[in-house]
Amino acid sequence: MSLKNLSFPIFVLLAFTIGVFSVKPTVESILQKRSELESKIAENADVMGTKQNLDSLYASRESLLGAPEGAAVYEYLPVSVSQDRVVDAFNYYAMQTGISLSGVGFVEKASPVAISDVAPDGSADESQILPVAPVPDSFTMTADISGSYEGIRSFLREVSHSGRSYMLTSFSITKSAASTNASGQPVSDSGTLSGNIVAEFFYLQQKKYHNGYKLPVFRNSEFNLEPIKEIIAKENSVPALAEPQGAGRNNPFSL
Amino acid sequence: MPGMNLAQASQQQQKTSVGIHVGRGLLFLFVMLAVVLSVWGGLAYYESLLSGEVDSLSAQITDERQGMSQDKIDAIVDFQFRMDDIVAEQGSSVDPEKLLGSIEKAILPGIVLSEYSFNDASRKVQMSGEADSFRTVVQEMTILKKMPEIEAISVPSLKHNDKGLIVFSFVIKLGKSV
Numbered sequence: 131m132s133l134k135n136l137s138f139p140i141f142v143l144l145a146f147t148i149g150v151f152s153v154k155p156t157v158e159s160i161l162q163k164r165s166e167l168e169s170k171i172a173e174n175a176d177v178m179g180t181k182q183n184l185d186s187l188y189a190s191r192e193s194l195l196g197a198p199e200g201a202a203v204y205e206y207l208p209v210s211v212s213q214d215r216v217v218d219a220f221n222y223y224a225m226q227t228g229i230s231l232s233g234v235g236f237v238e239k240a241s242p243v244a245i246s247d248v249a250p251d252g253s254a255d256e257s258q259i260l261p262v263a264p265v266p267d268s269f270t271m272t273a274d275i276s277g278s279y280e281g282i283r284s285f286l287r288e289v290s291h292s293g294r295s296y297m298l299t300s301f302s303i304t305k306s307a308a309s310t311n312a313s314g315q316p317v318s319d320s321g322t323l324s325g326n327i328v329a330e331f332f333y334l335q336q337k338k339y340h341n342g343y344k345l346p347v348f349r350n351s352e353f354n355l356e357p358i359k360e361i362i363a364k365e366n367s368v369p370a371l372a373e374p375q376g377a378g379r380n381n382p383f384s385l
Numbered sequence: 386m387p388g389m390n391l392a393q394a395s396q397q398q399q400k401t402s403v404g405i406h407v408g409r410g411l412l413f414l415f416v417m418l419a420v421v422l423s424v425w426g427g428l429a430y431y432e433s434l435l436s437g438e439v440d441s442l443s444a445q446i447t448d449e450r451q452g453m454s455q456d457k458i459d460a461i462v463d464f465q466f467r468m469d470d471i472v473a474e475q476g477s478s479v480d481p482e483k484l485l486g487s488i489e490k491a492i493l494p495g496i497v498l499s500e501y502s503f504n505d506a507s508r509k510v511q512m513s514g515e516a517d518s519f520r521t522v523v524q525e526m527t528i529l530k531k532m533p534e535i536e537a538i539s540v541p542s543l544k545h546n547d548k549g550l551i552v553f554s555f556v557i558k559l560g561k562s563v
Contacts, residue, residue, distance in 0.1 A: 141414040145421055153421075156428040163435035170442040177449045188457045191464050200464075207467050263466045286481035295471060297478045302502035332474070334467055342462040343453055353465065357472040378490040382498045382514075 180343050186351040199355050202362050207266060207295045208333045211238075216271055216294070216331055223288040229277025237270040239330070261339040266332040270299065276324040279303070279381040289329065293365050299328040305383050321384055479505060479559075488512070491528045495521035513554040515546070522553050529557065536560040 194200030208215075213236055224231040275282060282303055290298065303325045339345075347353070484503060492498070495517035502511045516522045522543065529538050535557055542554040 137411055137414060141418065144418065148421055148425060153425050153428060156425065156432055160428060160432050160435060163432060163439060166439050167435055167442070170439055170446065174442055174446050174449075177446050181449055181453055184453055184457055184461065187461045188454075191461060194464075203464065203467050203471065206471050261462065263469055266470055283482065283485055286485070290478070290480055290482065295474050297474075298481060298503075298505060300502065300504045300506075301481055302500065304501075305499040332470075334463075334470060336459070336463050338455070339459055339462040342458040343450070345462060345465070347461060347465040353468070355468075358468055361471065361475060378492050379494070380489060382488055382492040382496070382501075385494075385497055 180348045183348050183351045184343065187347065187353065190352055194353070194355075198362060199358050202293065203358060205293055206361070209336055211267075211269060211333055213269065213271075219292055219294075220271075220273055220289070223285050223292075224275065227277070227281045227284040227288065229275050229281040229285050231273055231275055233272070233274035235272045237272075239268045239270060257341065259341060260344055261342050264334065264337055266295070266334040268297075268330045268332045270328060270330050272326065272328050274324070274326055276306070276322060278321055279323055279383050282323055282325050286327070289327065291365055295332040297330040297332075299330055301325065301327045303383070321381075323383055479503065484510065487532060487534060491525070491532060493521055493525050493528070496525055508559045510557040510559060511554070512557065513542075513552070515548075515550040515552055517550060519543075519551055522551055526555070529555070534560055534562055 191200065195204070217234060220231055220234070275285060277285070286301065289296075303323050306322050306324055481503070485501075488498075488501065493516075496514055497516075498512060498514035500511070500513045503509075504511075516525065522540075526538060526540070529535055537558040539556045539558075540553065541556055542552070544552055546552045
C-alpha cells in the first residue's frame with residue numbers, strides 16, 4: 131500500500147487525536163473558565179456592594195449610638211460585666227418600691243466557647259467559614275429582699291423591665307415567722323415578707339470576626355431596627371398592677 | 386502512423402490525471418489539518434484570555450477585601466449580633482408579675498400563703514400555706530388545675546396544725562406558654 135493511499139486514514143487519525151486530546155480539553159477548560167469568570171464577576175459585584183454597605187452601616191451605627199435605639203442595644207447587652215449598674219438599679223428599685231435589699235452576691239459564669247472563638251487549624255478552607263453569633267457571658271446575682279407583698283411584687287416587676295438582658299432563674303417569697311413579745315405571746319402579723327431573687331445577667335464582649343463581611347447584614351445599607359424599637363416600646367410601657375377579680379385578692383399572704 | 390503505440394499515450398494521460406487527483410487530495414487534507422490546528426490554537430488563546438480575566442478579577446477582589454477596614458467590620462457585626470441576641474432572648478424569661486398575678490386571681494378567701502417559690506430550671510412553682518378546711522384546699526386545687534398556664538399540680542404535704550388549720554403544700558408544673 132502506498133503512502134498516498136494511507137494519507138486519508140492518517141489524516142483522520144491525526145484529526146481525531148487532536149480533537150480528543152487537545153481541542154476537547156480546551157473546550158472543557160473554556161467552559162469551566164467562563165463559569166469561573168461569571169462567578170468572579172458576581173463575587174466582585176458582591177464585594178463592591180459590601181464595601182459600599184460597610185461604610186454606610188458604619189456611619190449608621192455611629193449615629194445610632196447617640197440615638198435611643200443604639201444606646202439601648204449596648205445598655206441591654208453591655209460590653210462588660212457592669213455589676214455596679216445592676217446593684218445600682220436594684221437599689222433604686224428597692225427604694226422606689228419600699229423594700230429593703232440585703233445580701234447581694236455575684237457568681238461569674240464562663241460562657242461556652244463559640245465556634246468563632248476556636249483558632250483555625252487549617253483543616254478546612256478558612257475563607258469559607260462564616261462567623262457565628264457568640265454566646266454571651268453572664269453572671270448570676272442573688273439578692274435577699276424583705277418588705278410588703280406589694281413592695282416585693284413591684285420590685286420584681288421593675289427588675290423584669292430593667293432594660294437589661296437577663297434571665298430570672300428563681301425567686302421566692304416567704305412569710306416571716308411571727309415574732310413574740312416579752313411574755314412569749316405571738317404579736318400580730320406585721321405583713322412583712324422576706325424573699326430571694328436569683329437572676330442571670332448577660333453581657334457580650336467585643337470580638338474579632340474573621341470573614342465577617344460575608345454575613346447577611348452587609349447586604350443592606352441600613353440596620354433593621356424594628357425589633358429593637360418594639361422591645362424599647364415594650365420596656366417603656368410597664369403595665370399597671372392587675373387588680374384581682376372574683377375569688378382572688380391582692381395579697382395571698384394575708385387574709 | 387504505422388508502428389505507433391497508441392496504448393502508451395493513453396497510459397501517460399491516465400498517470401497525469403491520477404497525479405493531479407492525488408495532489409489536490411493531499412492539499413485538501415493539509416488545508417483541513419491547518420484549519421483544525423488553527424481552531425485549536427484559537428481556542429487555546431481564548432482560554433488564556435479567560436484565565437487572565439479570572440486572575441485579574443481575583444486580584445481585584447482580594448485588593449477590595451483587603452481595603453475593607455476590619456475594625457469597621459467587627460463593629461458592625463458586633464452591633465448586629467448584639468441585636469440578634471437581644472431579640473432572641475426576649476420572652477425567654479418568666480415574667481414574675483404574670484406568675485404572681487395568676488395566683489392572686491386564683492386564691493380563695495380561706496387560704497393564706499406562707500411561701501411561694503419559682504424555679505426556672507424545673508419550671509416549677511412551690512406554694513405552701515394554711516387553709517381553713519380540706520374542702521378549701523380541694524377547691525383551690527380545682528381552680529389551679531383549670532388555669533391554662535398550669536400543666537400539672539401535686540400535693541406533697543397536707544396536714545392539720547395545732548391551730549386547727551390545714552397546712553398544705555402544692556408543687557405546680559408550669560406549661561410552656563408561661
